[in-house]
Amino acid sequence: MLERIRNRLTVLLTILLPMSASAAEIQIVSSQPPSPPWTFQLQRADAPVPCRAGEHPPKCVTNSLVIENQSGRILECQAEIRYDGLNSEGFPNMVKPAVLMPRESRVVLSERALPEVAVASHNVTCNARALDTSRLTRSCKSNLDTSKVDLAATYPPTSRRAAEEGPVILEFSLTREAGPPKDVVVAGSSLFPRLDQAAVEAISRATGSTDCEVGRFMFKLDFKLHE
Structure with a gap:
């Protein structure tokens, strides 16, 4: 009788041990960090x-x-393409920064070889941008x-020749009296200084007002090579 009990215990252990190992594997997989929010x-x-x-x-x-x-x-x-040789400009690799708005998809680096x-x-490689909105007057x-x-x-x-493109987020002030935005600063850079400066100059042609004495607001200008 004791021998039969030992045999049955051996069979049960043989069945349970693989199940225990499987459960441990599932736990390890579920603890891994999620995939990055971009492809x-x-x-x-x-x-x-x-x-x-x-x-x-x-x-x-x-x-x-x-x-x-x-x-x-x-x-x-930041996007990078590396070659087994040289591209059309004579470089072994090209690196280019880019800013992508939520749910946006686009070509950020185009190379010839x-x-x-x-x-x-x-x-x-990408990192989420923290946009400082603490100075905005939300009640206006x-x-x-x-x-x-x-x-x-x-x-x-x-x-244009360098294929630089991307959004520029500007912060500025408006008053009750209609006029161009004042105290314009770049709150969210395109990562291309020329585009940032062009955006500041472009928004100066706008006209605006607010229902407050003075209000602080944000506006996005998007430079795109191809619509």
């Missing part, structure tokens, strides 16, 4: 394009990094007319 992918367009302006016939292909911000936060990102030059690696209402703000005309030519 990125490398896209290659094989249609020939000029390696440099005016080159004929075109010989290069285009490698682009696309970032998708899946969160409700503003992200500051000869077809035989392979991409060795690509990567994107604003009326801002931006019909005379022309971003196409304000877009710096150097920024």
Whole structure:
């Protein structure tokens, strides 16, 4: 009788031990941090394009990094493409910063290289941006007319050639008397100083007022190369 009991206990232990190990594995997996709130992918367009302006016939292909911000936060990102060789500009890698608004998806880095030059690696790192809104007067209402703000005309030519784009969040004051925004500062940079300065100049063409004596507000101007 004792021998039968020992055999049954051995069988039970053989069944229970794998279940216990499985439960431990599930617990470890569930304790891992969640995936980052953004995704990125490398896209290659094989249609020939000029390696440099005016080159004929075109010989290069285009490698682009696309970032998708899946969160409700503003992200500051840095994208990098590294080659097994040199790109069309003669560099082994290219790094570019980018700001993505909540739920935004776009190309942040586009590079040209000869077809035989392979991409060795690509990567994107992002951090959530904390926007300081402590100076805003939330109890005041604003009326801002931006019909005379022309971003196409304000877009710096150097920024266009360098493919710089992104949002600039401006903070400024308005009064009861209609007029241009005053005390304009950059509250959220595009990470490109030329675009930030162009945004400050562009918003000066707007006209606004508030129902308070003086109110502090924010407004976003978005520089985009392609609509």
